[in-house]
Amino acid sequence: MAQCEVCGNDYRMAFEVRAAGQVHVFDSFECAAQKMAPVCENCSCRILGHGMETEDGHFYCCGHCARAQGHAELVDHA
Numbered sequence: 001m002a003q004c005e006v007c008g009n010d011y012r013m014a015f016e017v018r019a020a021g022q023v024h025v026f027d028s029f030e031c032a033a034q035k036m037a038p039v040c041e042n043c044s045c046r047i048l049g050h051g052m053e054t055e056d057g058h059f060y061c062c063g064h065c066a067r068a069q070g071h072a073e074l075v076d077h078a
Helices: 029-036 063-068
Strands: 015-019 022-026
Touching: 015 029, 022 029
Parallel strands: none
Antiparallel strands: 015 022
């Protein structure tokens, strides 16, 4: 069994996520999102979809939040 690096649960169905040359172990998608998903710099929600990133590395969940922080060039494409 493997231990989740977020909650510490030792779970037989734990899984690995490989990102940026590192291996992470989680027992649920909830824990994986808590550790891996970026946070919107305007509303602080976890960005589970595509989200938006500025050229200088700022993350937002949507165009509205990006514009609220002064990034008028970022718009949603729905």
